[in-house]
Amino acid sequence: LPLRIAPVLSSAAQVVERTLYVHLHPGLNLGSTGQARPVFIPPVPDVSSLISRLYSNAADVCGHLDVRVLLTNFRAQKVLTGTGGTNNPFPSPQTLSHSPEVVLTDFPLKDPGQSSLVAQCLKRYAGHCYTCTPKLASVLLHPLLGTLEAEKQEEEQEKGGAADSELLQTYSDVVVGGTFDRLHGAHKTLLNISCLLANKRFVIGLCDTELLKNKVLKELIEPYALRLERLEEFLQDIKPSLQYEIVPLSEPFGPSITDSDLQCIVVSEETRKGGEAVNKKRLENGLSELVLYEIQVIKDAHHSEMEEEKISSSSLRSRLLGTLLRPPKDNPYLPASPYVIGLSGGSGSGKSSIARRLEALGAVCIDSDQLGHETYRPGSAAYQRVVQEFGEDILNDDGTINRRVLGRKVFGNKERLKSLTDIVWPEIALLVKHKIQQAKEEGKQVCVVDAAVLLEAGWTEMVHEVWVTIIPEEEAVLRITARDGVSEEDARRRLQSQWPNAQQVEHANVVLCTLWEPDVTQRQVQKAWDLLQKRIQKR
Numbered sequence: 352l353p354l355r356i357a358p359v360l361s362s363a364a365q366v367v368e369r370t371l372y373v374h375l376h377p378g379l380n381l382g383s384t385g386q387a388r389p390v391f392i393p394p395v396p397d398v399s400s401l402i403s404r405l406y407s408n409a410a411d412v413c414g415h416l417d418v419r420v421l422l423t424n425f426r427a428q429k430v431l432t433g434t435g436g437t438n439n440p441f442p443s444p445q446t447l448s449h450s451p452e453v454v455l456t457d458f459p460l461k462d463p464g465q466s467s468l469v470a471q472c473l474k475r476y477a478g479h480c481y482t483c484t485p486k487l488a489s490v491l492l493h494p495l496l497g498t499l500e501a502e503k504q505e506e507e508q509e510k511g512g513a514a515d516s517e518l519l520q521t522y523s524d525v526v527v528g529g530t531f532d533r534l535h536g537a538h539k540t541l542l543n544i545s546c547l548l549a550n551k552r553f554v555i556g557l558c559d560t561e562l563l564k565n566k567v568l569k570e571l572i573e574p575y576a577l578r579l580e581r582l583e584e585f586l587q588d589i590k591p592s593l594q595y596e597i598v599p600l601s602e603p604f605g606p607s608i609t610d611s612d613l614q615c616i617v618v619s620e621e622t623r624k625g626g627e628a629v630n631k632k633r634l635e636n637g638l639s640e641l642v643l644y645e646i647q648v649i650k651d652a653h654h655s656e657m658e659e660e661k662i663s664s665s666s667l668r669s670r671l672l673g674t675l676l677r678p679p680k681d682n683p684y685l686p687a688s689p690y691v692i693g694l695s696g697g698s699g700s701g702k703s704s705i706a707r708r709l710e711a712l713g714a715v716c717i718d719s720d721q722l723g724h725e726t727y728r729p730g731s732a733a734y735q736r737v738v739q740e741f742g743e744d745i746l747n748d749d750g751t752i753n754r755r756v757l758g759r760k761v762f763g764n765k766e767r768l769k770s771l772t773d774i775v776w777p778e779i780a781l782l783v784k785h786k787i788q789q790a791k792e793e794g795k796q797v798c799v800v801d802a803a804v805l806l807e808a809g810w811t812e813m814v815h816e817v818w819v820t821i822i823p824e825e826e827a828v829l830r831i832t833a834r835d836g837v838s839e840e841d842a843r844r845r846l847q848s849q850w851p852n853a854q855q856v857e858h859a860n861v862v863l864c865t866l867w868e869p870d871v872t873q874r875q876v877q878k879a880w881d882l883l884q885k886r887i888q889k890r
C-alpha cells in the first residue's frame with residue numbers, strides 16, 4: 352500500500368479541487384457481485400507510518416489539496432464474527448464537513464468489462480460509510496505504478512523484514528500541544544496518529560497570543576478562533592467518536608502537567624525535550640509519567656535554501672509575503688488608471704527601500720514624508736498654522752521649522768500629534784493627488800504612495816491596494832537609532848505613535864518583510880510585482 356500512495360494521490364489530484372478524504376480499506380474487493388462492506392481495521396504500527404507517508408507524499412504531489420485521513424474504521428477491538436453488525440464501523444453513514452461529490456478508487460480492474468459493476472459497488476460502499484451528495488460520481492483511477500518494483504525492493508530493505516502484526520498500544524487519554532497555524536501535513540500527521548492512539552479522550556493545548564510573541568512573522572499567524580475552528584472541523588471529520596478538549600495555552604505546559612487521566616503525549620523529534628519536561632513536572636505534581644510517542648518530522652520537498660527542511664508553519668508564513676492575502680475592495684470613485692498602491696509600515700520597517708525596488712520595476716513612487724516636509728515651507732498654508740499651534744520655539748534662526756524639535760513635541764503625545772496631523776494631512780493629501788494626476792498624464796501604469804501612517808490617516812480611499820511592511824519592534828528600534836541618531840526612548844515613542852504591526856496587517860492586501868538579506872526582500876518584491884501585473888491585466 353505505501354508504494355501506491357504517491358501515484359494514487361497524483362491521479363486523484365486531477366479530479367479533486369479542494370478536500371480529499373482518504374478512507375483506507377486494504378484488500379477491499381469491488382469486483383464481485385456480493386456487497387462490499389466496511390470492516391474494522393486494527394491499528395498496527397504500520398498504519399501510523401502509512402499516515403506519515405500519506406501526508407508527506409500529499410505535500411509533494413498535491414500540496415493544494417486539503418487531505419484528511421479518516422479513522423472511523425480503525426479499532427483495536429477483536430473482530431467478532433457471527434454476532435450480526437458488531438463488526439460494522441458505520442451503523443449509519445458518517446457526515447463529513449464537506450459532503451463527498453465523487454468517490455475514487457485505485458481498485459485494479461481485471462478486465463475493462465468489469466468497470467460499471469465496480470463503479471456501482473464503489474458508490475454503494477461510499478454511501479454506506481459517509482453521507483455523500485445525491486449525485487455522487489465515481490471514478491476509477493489508473494495510477495501510474497511504473498516504478499513500483501524498484502521501490503518495493505527499497506521498501507523491503509528499509510523494513511528489514513520486521514513483523515508488524517502486533518497491535519499498536521493505544522491509550523484512553525492522549526495529549527498534544529501546538530500552534531496549529533495553517534494546518535499542514537505535519538500537523539495532520541500528529542493529529543491523525545494521536546487519534547489513532549486515543550480510545551476515549553484527546554486533549555489539545557492550543558497556543559494563545561502570549562506564547563506566540565517570539566514566533567517568526569507572528570503577525571501572519573491565524574487568529575486563535577480560526578485555528579480552533581479548523582482543528583475542530585478536522586478532528587470531527589477524522590474520528591467523531593473521540594471526546595475532544597481544545598484548551599488555550601498561555602504557558603508551555605497547560606493541562607499536560609495537571610490532568611491525572613492523561614496517559615500518553617505525542618511529540619516529534621523536535622518537541623521530545625518538551626515532552627520530557629512535562630514528565631518532570633508531572634512527577635513533581637505527584638502524577639504518573641506520560642508515555643512519549645514520537646513521530647517523525649515530515650520533510651518539505653519544496654523548501655527553499657532559506658527555509659527549514661521540515662514542513663513548518665513559519666516557512667508557510669514566509670511564502671505568503673508578497674502574495675495577495677485578501678482581495679482589494681472595489682472603489683468605484685477611484686479612476687482605474689494609474690493603479691495606486693498605498694505602501695505603509697512602521698518606522699524602520701524598510702518601507703522606503705521597498706519603494707525604491709518597486710520604482711526600479713517601473714512604478715512611480717510618491718514619497719509622502721518628503722511631501723510632508725514641503726508643507727512646512729515658510730509662506731505655505733500649513734506653516735502659519737503649525738507655528739501658531741506649536742509656538743515659535745519650533746523655529747530655526749532662519750525662520751524654518753525645526754522638524755526634530757517638532758517631532759519631540761508630538762511623538763508620544765497623542766493629542767499634540769493629532770493637532771499637527773489635522774493641519775498637515777489634508778495638505779499632503781492634495782500634493783499626493785496632484786502627483787497621481789501627473790503620473791496619469793504621463794501614461795504611467797502603477798503609482799506607489801509611500802506613506803508611513805496611511806492607515807491611521809484613512810487614506811485607503813485614495814489607493815486601490817494597501818501593502819504593509821513589517822519588522823519586529825526590537826529590530827525597528829535598532830534601525831531607527833542607527834539611522835536617525837535618535838535615542839532608544841525617542842525611537843520607541845515614535846513607534847508607539849503608529850499602529851502596531853498586527854493591526855496594520857489586518858488591513859493589508861499584501862505584506863512584506865525586510866528582516867532578512869537584501870536578495871530575500873528583492874524576491875518578495877518581485878513576486879508581489881509579478882502578481883500585481885496579473886491582477887492589473889485581469890481588470
Ligand SMILES: CC(=O)SCCNC(=O)CCNC(=O)[C@H](O)C(C)(C)COP(=O)(O)OP(=O)(O)OC[C@H]1O[C@@H](n2cnc3c(N)ncnc32)[C@H](O)[C@@H]1OP(=O)(O)O
Binds near residue numbers: 700720848
Ligand atoms: C498619511 C501619511 O503617512 S503622510 C507621511 C507622514 N507624515 C505625517 O504624518 C506628517 C506628520 N509628521 C511630520 O511632519 C514629521 O514626521 C515630523 C515633523 C513629526 C518629524 O519630522 P522628521 O524628524 O523630519 O522625521 P520624518 O518626517 O523623516 O519622519 C520620521 C519617522 O516618523 C514617522 N512618522 C511620520 N509622521 C508620523 C505620524 N504622523 N505618526 C507617527 N509616526 C510618524 C515616520 O514613520 C518616519 O519614519 P520612517 O521614515 O522610518 O518611516
